[in-house]
Amino acid sequence: MKLQVDGNDIKTDENGIFKITGKSTPNAIISIDQPAKKVTADAEGKFELEGQIPSEKSHEVKILAQKDSLEELEKSLTITPHDEYVQKVLAKKEQEEKEIRAKAEAVQTADSLIAKAKASLNPTDLAKARTYINENQYLAIQGYSAQLTQINDAITAKQDQIAQDKAKKAAEAKKAEEDRKQAERKPSSGNTVPSQGNKQQPPAPDKNQQTVLITATGSKYHVRKCGNGTYYTATLAEAKSKNLSPCSKCY
Ligand SMILES: [Zn+2]
Structure with a gap:
């Protein structure tokens, strides 16, 4: 051989x-x-x-x-x-490593943008994450679509909740305003609408804040409905300021 x-x-x-x-x-x-x-x-x-x-x-x-x-x-x-082959292989390896690093960075950035959008539930943050993933050559939007959809749904739910809360508060405010107008309706100042936002004061222990009954034309104030006519509630101070005097039947 x-x-x-x-x-x-x-x-x-x-x-x-x-x-x-x-x-x-x-x-x-x-x-x-x-x-x-x-x-x-x-x-x-x-x-x-x-x-x-x-x-x-x-x-x-x-x-x-x-x-x-x-x-x-x-x-x-x-x-x-051959030297040229060595250079080629090394350059290729370097390029591959570079791409691996770039891809890892892209994944990290996408993850942090998604985490931010998830925490803030801000549509702008979600749009930023979506754009970044769409435009990055190393990322495929398909891999993120489930997460992005989930955040989008959460944002929609949050906005719905805000709208509901707002409507509820508006309804409550309207009712409170109506109650207040009802309570403050007076014959002598029928058209006066107190400015909005004025909180009702807690009843003062002051005797002048006592509620009395008055009529539109009478010169007396009363404790109770006392004879015919339409009676309105007023504070004692208001009654006094109109120069009304206590009804002799009631007092
Ligand atoms: Zn009376």
Whole structure:
């Protein structure tokens, strides 16, 4: 069995492709392990093996010659990458790492924008997150659509709640205003509408704040409805300010 290889140090081309040529026993099977390749030597024993080295580093390859029952022969060869190939592989690796970092950053930014929108339930924050994800080359909006929809639903629910609360407060305020007008309705100042927002004062212990009954034309104030006519409530002070005097029947 014979195995001769042309040249001891084999160099790849700029694409990392190597070619091993040599001579062995006619019709022997010639194989290498990494990358796995196999050829049959011709009738003169000539062979040619081609492959690409697995990395940008020098590569040790084992070449094996076999034929029927003859003893196998093995040789080791060093394959050296072309400088240009080394540069290409390194540049590609660097580019890949750069993209991995950029993608990780994009994911992180998208996550924080989503978290912000989720916390604030502000439509502007949600729009920011959506735009960022849409415009980023490393992100696919599909991967985020469930989260974005969920936040959008929460914003809608919150806005509905605010509208409901507002309507409820408006109704309460309207009712309070009507109650107050009802309480303050007086014959002598029928058209006077106190300015809005005036809180009703708690009843003062002052005797003048006592409620009495008066009529539109009478000169007396009363404790109770006292004879015919329409009676209105007024404070004692108001009654006095109109120069009304206590009814002799009531007092
Ligand atoms: Zn009276």
